[in-house]
Amino acid sequence: MNALSQALAHKRVLVSVGSGGVGKTTISATLALRAAVDGRSSLVCTIDPAKRLANALGLNALGNVEAEVPASAVEPLGITPRARLHAMMLDMKATWDELILRHAPADKREKILSNRFYQSLSSALAGSQEYVALEKLWELRNQRDYELIVLDTPPTAHALDFLEAPNRVLDFLDNEAARWLLTPALAAGKVGLSLFNLGGSYMAKTISKFTGTETLQELANFMLSIAPMNESFRERARGVRELLKAEQTGFVLVTSPGRERLDEVMHFHRLLQQNRMEVVAVVVNRVHPLPGPALWEEARGLLPTRRTKVEETLNEMTLLAEQDARGIAELQAACGSTPLIQVPRFELDVHEIGALWRTGRFLMGEELIPTPPPLLTSGGPE
Amino acid sequence: MAALLDKRLWIVSGKGGVGKSTIAAALALRSARAGRRTLVCEVNAQERISRMLGHEPVGPQITPLEENLWAVDVRPQEAMREYALMVLRFETLYKTVFENKVVRYFLRFIPSLQELVLLGKILFHAQEKRPDGKPLWDTIVMDAPATGHAITFLRVPQVLLQTVPPGPMSREALKMKDLLEDPAVTAAVLVSLPEELPVNETLELHTALRDQVRVRTHAAVLNATFPERFSEDDLEALVDQPELLQVARAHHARAAQTVLAQVKLERNLNVPVHRVPRIFTPNFDRSAIEQVMRHLESLVTGKEGP
Numbered sequence: 001m002n003a004l005s006q007a008l009a010h011k012r013v014l015v016s017v018g019s020g021g022v023g024k025t026t027i028s029a030t031l032a033l034r035a036a037v038d039g040r041s042s043l044v045c046t047i048d049p050a051k052r053l054a055n056a057l058g059l060n061a062l063g064n065v066e067a068e069v070p071a072s073a074v075e076p077l078g079i080t081p082r083a084r085l086h087a088m089m090l091d092m093k094a095t096w097d098e099l100i101l102r103h104a105p106a107d108k109r110e111k112i113l114s115n116r117f118y119q120s121l122s123s124a125l126a127g128s129q130e131y132v133a134l135e136k137l138w139e140l141r142n143q144r145d146y147e148l149i150v151l152d153t154p155p156t157a158h159a160l161d162f163l164e165a166p167n168r169v170l171d172f173l174d175n176e177a178a179r180w181l182l183t184p185a186l187a188a189g190k191v192g193l194s195l196f197n198l199g200g201s202y203m204a205k206t207i208s209k210f211t212g213t214e215t216l217q218e219l220a221n222f223m224l225s226i227a228p229m230n231e232s233f234r235e236r237a238r239g240v241r242e243l244l245k246a247e248q249t250g251f252v253l254v255t256s257p258g259r260e261r262l263d264e265v266m267h268f269h270r271l272l273q274q275n276r277m278e279v280v281a282v283v284v285n286r287v288h289p290l291p292g293p294a295l296w297e298e299a300r301g302l303l304p305t306r307r308t309k310v311e312e313t314l315n316e317m318t319l320l321a322e323q324d325a326r327g328i329a330e331l332q333a334a335c336g337s338t339p340l341i342q343v344p345r346f347e348l349d350v351h352e353i354g355a356l357w358r359t360g361r362f363l364m365g366e367e368l369i370p371t372p373p374p375l376l377t378s379g380g381p382e
Numbered sequence: 383m384a385a386l387l388d389k390r391l392w393i394v395s396g397k398g399g400v401g402k403s404t405i406a407a408a409l410a411l412r413s414a415r416a417g418r419r420t421l422v423c424e425v426n427a428q429e430r431i432s433r434m435l436g437h438e439p440v441g442p443q444i445t446p447l448e449e450n451l452w453a454v455d456v457r458p459q460e461a462m463r464e465y466a467l468m469v470l471r472f473e474t475l476y477k478t479v480f481e482n483k484v485v486r487y488f489l490r491f492i493p494s495l496q497e498l499v500l501l502g503k504i505l506f507h508a509q510e511k512r513p514d515g516k517p518l519w520d521t522i523v524m525d526a527p528a529t530g531h532a533i534t535f536l537r538v539p540q541v542l543l544q545t546v547p548p549g550p551m552s553r554e555a556l557k558m559k560d561l562l563e564d565p566a567v568t569a570a571v572l573v574s575l576p577e578e579l580p581v582n583e584t585l586e587l588h589t590a591l592r593d594q595v596r597v598r599t600h601a602a603v604l605n606a607t608f609p610e611r612f613s614e615d616d617l618e619a620l621v622d623q624p625e626l627l628q629v630a631r632a633h634h635a636r637a638a639q640t641v642l643a644q645v646k647l648e649r650n651l652n653v654p655v656h657r658v659p660r661i662f663t664p665n666f667d668r669s670a671i672e673q674v675m676r677h678l679e680s681l682v683t684g685k686e687g688p
Contacts, residue, residue: 020398020529022399260428263428295625295626298625309630312611319663347636
């Protein structure tokens with residue numbers, strides 16, 4: 001049993017993280033599929049509007065509600081899953097609105113939903129995607145009885161954003177500094193006072209030079225209307241943080257073997273460990289396998305022109321495999337005891353159930369990629 | 383074919399992992415070679431461009447790399463300081479107010495302020511003038527964030543104009559929006575890969591740039607392409623050697639995908655699509671960037687390559 005198959009058998013929540021374009025969504029869907037096949041009812045919650053993924057799972061589209069993956073979708077595999085598999089796609093704006101509708105006092109809802117700050121917060125503010133993904137995870141974990149939830153996270157420009165963003169949004173919603181600056185007005189509940197009545201402080205005046213007086217005023221209005229929700233936001237945030245650190249939660253770091261991705265994943269790995277969050281495995285996706293000696297041997301028997309073409313291709317494949325192997329060795333050295341799991345680059349994009357299944361075989365360690373021997377990878381012109 | 387050299391602000395974007403920074407580095411190098419004062423800007427990144435070009439990381443200060451080429455990593459804290467100093471004009475005022483811990487904390491909650499100062503700094507450089515009134519920089523290459531983030535990032539001026547009432551922030555945002563929307567100044571170069579998802583994302587990015595940011599796509603770059611190598615005869619001849627056949631087929635399939643991707647991009651974007659072949663070097667270094675650059679000749683100069 002490798003680290004991921006163990007995690008699939010024992011964890012309640014798996015969060016797959018990594019930068020954009022590394023195949024997180026595919027890996028997340030595959031993990032949920034394998035868990036369901038092995039008998040744990042699972043949900044994959046994805047962020048990308050991945051229509052292809054929906055189709056692969058036999059769904060017309062993924063929406064903001066959980067949909068059961070029909071048995072017919074898995075049929076081509078010749079396997080009957082022992083538990084049910086669900087999938088959903090997170091709609092950020094809808095989730096924010098639900099949050100407000102559920103937790104804001106009735107007389108404040110409209111005011112919040114139509115506030116300009118709220119609108120940019122819920123749709124455009126960087127970090128709010130990450131925040132709402134975790135909110136949703138917390139809700140699903142507490143209100144549904146899936147044995148495993150796999151959360152596919154938004155692609156972060158920086159690994160750090162994923163862990164920081166929720167705090168950033170939370171700070172925005174419930175912040176001591178703003179209260180300190182704006183206290184008199186907030187306490188009085190008087191909206192519409194000029195900024196100078198607000199705090200009249202030197203700080204507030206200077207900041208308003210920077211942001212404009214009315215911006216501060218509008219922000220104050222927003223905070224005033226959202227204030228009654230602060231306690232529940234705080235409580236939920238505590239819940240989310242606990243959930244991420246819980247023993248039953250694991251992170252799966254997904255990366256591609258390219259040099260430019262590796263620095264980022266190493267950094268993220270360190271950060272998760274510093275935050276006492278468990279990294280179950282680092283998945284290196286789309287690794288180029290090394291063509292074996294038998295292929296070279298076979299190529300020698302071809303007609304000259306054909307042999308040249310084949311050997312040129314084998315040469316290129318070898319170069320790519322060596323590049324990848326060098327990166328992976330570096331990554332392994334940086335990630336200490338965290339298991340590294342390699343998934344090969346398939347000839348075409350992974351977007352049908354058979355390909356998801358094949359991906360799963362590598363994730364579970366049932367199949368391994370042939371990699372270059374260490375001699376090849378350590379040398380080479382630098 | 384229109385030359386990219388006719389524009390001053392080159393925005394390079396695309397799906398994550400398609401080689402944006404490589405293309406940005408090659409474009410910047412080519413611009414500098416054309417004798418233009420060129421500034422390449424990374425946005426709060428890991429400074430890959432200066433390293434790709436064989437130089438030390440440059441940090442948040444504009445740093446000369448080589449003849450006609452400067453680089454900077456635009457970072458939030460430094461950009462914020464510059465912006466605040468521009469508005470407040472007094473260093474001491476900045477220090478007492480903006481270096482106050484509570485205030486710093488507070489500034490993080492002004493929606494999109496961080497993005498505003500990052501984008502603002504780049505666009506500020508795009509407006510800088512020499513004593514004779516000519517632009518200080520002939521070319522600014524912006525290695526923009528990947529697709530989804532790029533739209534959020536470039537839309538910051540618009541979002542701010544909708545969110546904040548008139549004031550210093552909105553004045554700044556309006557200036558930025560005008561510059562981005564000016565087709566005489568700004569051009570986007572979209573980088574893609576010959577695979578279905580990156581191609582689709584490129585089309586979405588193009589539409590979003592056009593409709594939501596009003597930035598014009600100048601050209602697309604199809605990166606890491608594979609040339610046709612195996613003919614149908616070759617494939618047939620390998621039929622009894624299944625493993626070799628698989629190797630040939632995989633290559634053949636990738637070459638076919640290159641053609642498909644190019645056609646799809648050309649039809650939907652209505653701009654030239656420039657191919658850059660997959661470069662096979664053990665380390666992706668300066669010489670690789672120079673190779674990439676040679677394939678971008680017609681994109682930059684508007685003339686067909688030699």
